[in-house]
Amino acid sequence: MSTAEEQELLAQINRLESRIHRHKNQHSQPPAYSRGIYRTAPYSRGYRGARSHAPTYRNKTLVLNGQARPDATATHTDANSSGAAWVSRTDRHLQLINSSVFEKDSQARASAMEETQRLKHLKKEQMEKNRFLHYVRQNASSIPSAVAAPNAAASKYEITVEGIRFQITKQGSKLVRAPDNPSSATPRLATIGGVRFYRTKNGNLVRHGIAKAQRMAGGIKKVNVPCKTFSWTGSCLKGPNCRFIHDPSKVAICRDWLFKSDCPNGDACDLSHETTEERTPLCVHFANGKCNNDSCPYVHAEHSQTDPVCRDFGLSGYCERGAKCPDRHVFECPDFSNSGACKNKGCKLLHRERASVLRHRATTAGDNDEDMPDLSSDDEGDGPAPDDIDSDEMEEFIGHDDQVDELDFSKDYIGF
Template sequence: MSSAEDREMLERIGRLASQINRHRNQQAGFVPPPPQRPSNHHHAGYYSGWRRGVHHPYRGAHRGGRVPVHRNRTLVLNANGASKPADHPETDSGAASDASTSSWVTKNDRHLQLINSSVYQKESQSRVQAMEQTRQQKLAMKNKQERAALLNHLNRTGGGHSAANKQASDGKYTINIQGVEFIVTKNGSKLVKAPGDGNSAKATPKMATIGGVKFYRSKNGNLYRHGIVKAQRQSGATKKVNVPCNQFSMTGSCSKGPRCRYIHDPHKVAICKDYLLGSCPSGQDCDLSHDATPERTPTCLHFGRDSCTKTDCKYAHVKLSPGAPVCHAFGRYGYCDKGASCTDKHAFECPDFTNTGVCKVKGCKLPHRERASVLRKAVSSNSNGNNDVEMEDVSSDEDGQSVDSDDVDSDEVDEFIGQDDDDGGVDILEQRDFIEF
């Protein structure tokens, strides 16, 4: 930049700064004090203003109506004149741009900088990408360190005491933590409760430290490594699955909101039970449905016996066989896409318990109704030695399934770390396969 351009830029800056200061002084009601007469005696901290015949009554005085220049001023370039300070609110990034033009941007970093807007945008994007890359590298390093620490601990404590060894069916490590037996999976990222363990989910400690590596409890009583949980939460990604949300479908609302991984379809919520009984006090503000369609209304029991006398009956009039099982979709979500063509009974009760006599969902809140025919089949099945029941993994959105509100969501973390163990991480194959803490 030539010297002429430098002078022109400095003059322009000076003019704009003067206009800005004058405008601010006018808004603040600033009135310049009158010139003071020189005094023969000097007070402490007072400058007389007489110096070689030049009269300066006080510091910052102006001549010819010129407004004094103040320090710590902010420069905003605007060819049309100064604008109000309220038109340029400060941003969190410490950078401010002009409202009428986007050619220059002022940035408050370690120093006040005047940057071209196109250059500033490129630098901002590059900085964000570099920060994300650094974060990913730190997470990968932390993940590698935790896996190595866990492997060293298992190898160090795995020697000797062969009498205490307990061989797992799949050849993996089993760990006993406070009386609860776990199987090491996901190459040390997840500790799964061993099959047949009778302890409840609350028996699992909220946090366990194994070889200096922290593990956190999930909603179903398993344990997840700290690095995996932190990486999953920082990613902010929620992978959606094509399954209705149980809580949203049965109540009309979900505490997880947009973070819920299941489908929230407002057109497929359950029927309001108060509306079925006659009237709903919430009216149009009710989160549940007031549309009595065959897809969401229970089957009329009296119609099945040819004894329904109500002309305005809101229940579904469908002919079913006497031994028809309870519809799983309707029992779990209060809505069945098959509607009147469904051959199963629509009822607000646990379909697993009603149909088989056993509920596989821990903490199920649906009514469990016993049927004599189902009980007879269950007794016959137990007499044949077929009485092993495997509990299902608790869904993160099942009402009442959470051991604690801040427990790890097992479904989301499983989606994050993948479904197989062969992910190229720490391989735990040797040494002793049973460690007790």
């Protein structure tokens, strides 16, 4: 090879090396920190006496042959098409699970949780029953009120609660009141041996576990009476556990809609936006003969200021009799307006006194005293309280009494 060719080749090599060095200098950055210095930056690994490392960058993008990055629209479309098949869940850490697997796993978890609650309830039920039987066995000979009935079956054991004798039945789950007991009322709640018993409507006592099982099974006896809270506010915190009826078509009218013909909640309002005569109060100007509004939303009915306030409308904001109701439909407390006293300490209704009503009440006070029943007499007496448990509904949770109870008190221990 001639000298001219060698020089030309060396020149090309030098030019190529220069281009390579320039390309490297453009795409490589030196470390931002010196060697051997400890730093708390997220990607630093330096420590004393160690070599420095180049920082690690996340979310890298590999570009081959100068191809452009994928379009963001296409990526978004692919994510949406595949997103329906995946579900994110946070269980100690964020997880991405297939929707079909997630559904099966959720059903299995729900079944497992339900089974765990059932076994836990059964365990507590057995412990409560054993605790009561242990108490009866330990105190049958020392407490005069808990003695065995003579010439009776093995299940006829009696126990006295506040001077009232009860027979122990259903393996200690039910205490039946003896027929020759005094006329005193059964206590609503009695604690015997650390176990609570609740009164039934028949005057008997049932164990706490039985009453709780009835509540958990939805054993709430519904009554055909509208819920006052739901009718007045449009919602009830008790939900399905409320004893009363929740009828969305019989709720009170929205005050904002009645006064302004507009409601900020719109269709999401729990109250009614229908100005019907069943939920609309009386027109005050019509009662005075001065209503000139042809589109008046209030009810035009003949009533005197001395007429009593409708109790249904006052407490619920709705009265099925509408304009035909003989009482006044106003937003006032019916107890205070009609009798001058309200026993509800937390009453939020309007307590309004009128001179004409007071004069009318004063003139008729003498005639009404003899006919006025005692308002508190309904809460007294020996009758069952409203919160008493229905004995018929308890039987399915206690079991049948076809066989004689075998209360074995000969053992020296009771298993817990």
